[in-house]
Amino acid sequence: MNFKRNITGISVLGIIGALSLTAVPMFSNTENSANTVNATSKYGDINSDGYINAVDASIILSYYAYTSTTKGTPMTLEKFIANGSGTTEPTTSEPSNKNVSLKTGGDTFTIAAWNHDEITSLISNWTGIDAQDVIERMYSGADDPITAPSGAKINFVNLNISGASASEKYDELFNNGEDIDVYLTEPYWALKYMDNDELSAPLSSLGITEKDMSGMYPYTLQLAKNSKGEYKAVPYNVCPGAFIYRSDIAEKYLGVDSPEKMQAAIGDWSLFASSAKTISEKSGGKMALADSLAGMWQAYSCGRFDHVTSDNKLELSSDVKAFADMAKELWECGGVTKNHQWSDEWTQAGQKGQCMGYFVPSWAFFYDDSFVYDATNKQSGKWSICTGPQSYYWGGNDLIVNPSTDNGDDARSFILSSAFNSDNMKKYARSNNMPNNSTVNAQLAKDNSYHKISMSEILNGQNYYSVFEQSARSIDIKKYSPYDDKINSDIIEQIKDSYIKRNQTWDDTLTEINDKICEDLPDLKQ
Template structure:
């Protein structure tokens, strides 16, 4: 690779993949031992992000520096999929009409800015609001780019200044808390949802090709990546290449990346360890044997493979069961509807999620505090919201209670599972196992997308060597993250 190419200060662009941070995992299921990282670097001028100092817990008191008593509580998000319903739960409004009522300014004292864009375009819209000095109290960030704001004290307020300390969030899932903290461990964002994933599969095909009759048996069959590959080869052989175990390379990487045990960036240098090679080799085995389809996520072919029976399983997160996964069954009462089951899969993982943050210039500190408590701390409110929305909320106690009570969160989604399996139960086990403390960097989503692209283009499609694939990966990262340092 050309050294000059890596050191050019190119405009950084975020990889537009439906992915989240690539650092979570459970060592008991990790197939690659933890290793010392290798790094590559070249001197480069870098600008350090604004730093926060650890904030004291103010108990229930709002810090005197936070303004209160403003006329209108303003909340912004890129769409209206979630925020209006969180407002409705908080204020006791109708879930059926809240979207229209907010759009028509019929909710007294609350303004909702619906940007009507994709999550990837929201940061640009937020920057416009900040640059224009627009009224803004609370806004929402996706995992892929949340740290851009969480690490900037001029854009996000430490939640402790609202009297929201550790005692308010005792039952949240650990991985969600790590994403909401800045580089100094100060909690500045909090999520109302957990987006843990699992492996959903056709129960009838699993019995036909693998001889498994329950989700527990399926976990025993594919409970690590070596076993997953072996099972995929078995399915491919017995189906004469007609059925793939896994849906896409993107789905495979979404799960696999959550087993990483080294940060992607250490001392401002890219880390390429044996974990990367392990994924590439795993992907190639599956690619070559027909164990994963050649389809891409977010295409018609992706879900059509489920309907046709050419794809046996999907890596799915909490929010996906009522969306693309239902489409993969052909919709309610579709060709494959009601034939599925879900297991934990080869590794605990999560996919997606959104974090609530507060503008330091808010003049509605009390409303911001009350809204966050309703969405993320008040267990009665969270339980009611989980059932009404429905949602997998970010509170392990609430979810454990609802799951133990065999709560039917969504009849249509539940009906897609054989024998009415409580699909959230397996996901709850994964949610508690995800751990990437100390692994998060601001570049994770971009680098993760760069790596997946490099592997597919070079190692799989291009039949290139591993060394050539690594060089291509470095080239992509150098363009996407010009602030990194390199050695050559």
């Protein structure tokens, strides 16, 4: 059936009912020489983002309301969508102080982050100033300041450290009473600030609602809430994970000749372990499927556990032992390398053909000095990518507003520009990032309009952006706490040291895990 882009005379309720039944992915990887994504326009995919879901139903409803009330000949559905009329994003053209309950009128708007990599493109998109000019003017002093829409001078505090170390520096800034309006965080430690009402303002104080965030990936909405379920952070950047592998080796040992067939061979942890053992056996123990225990754990542990009870009691689920048993078996048979993540040996295993697969985050595909590039560039064209045994995230960035700000209007404007404006999010993607908007990313994946040439060549032209986009849609988080990052770090450390290397019983290993976690996190109890 051909769907005409004009719904006059069509039952809108019938269309909405059909669209709301399921969210159906429309993408399928082809096996042609370009390995691009084929996104066929089908009935129901109103915005052509590759999915039939509630977003399409919302557009139809909005268009129906428009055609029912407009005088004269209504615009076509294509033009309605192109004008942005069918989107649910807050518009940056709204008065900057609308629905803002925080103070306004400050003369300086201060943003803090661990480096300027993220801030440069965000400020550039917000102000319309060239990114290179932003860098120069941010560090030039007061002679040529960049100003916010309100006229306030934009001040940038560069902590000049890694994101993982930023929390301690933020503590120093806040303890010293520094004037910080908006600051960047990572999901692994953001909850520490989101649970502190003196350091994080609810998004409702900026006039931002859950409905406004409907375009974001569902897992990030969980990460945007504090322990009380209140939205306190804007996750504007996502870093979904996937699995890259040597396609020639996969065909040799597993008999698979496409990413789809590889995904079928490793699509859950049981299949992954079975394939790893097959590869090790057929290669005489010379080839590992997985790059490291830490890489496997990064994926396996994502959103799976609820380690801490409501009364701060530590409770580790049986899935921890299930992973430990799988890890030990693969370690002993050679299905996973014995290399330490981030070591030279770790990337050299890929270079030397001793390891055929790596668990990888999207951010590692945007830079030629990343570990993915180092591990794979010597066999350019021989690597492929698929989701792997589980969808997971590995990184991401949030924006949090200090409730003490006196620039609430600028905070709202900056956030709308960075996390809700489709055009700006596309620009952000082209500055080596992945925005948190499923529609924007689906369009970028469909068009295959952005990719690093070096990584595209390594993957023989495969559309890796589409793989990450689909992975982000499938990430599931049960619950998370401010302790999770350290707990997961201690668990994998003790599994490797006690259960695998020292061959301790599981009961003894579990005791050591619990003791180590409670030593590192004295607020918890066994």
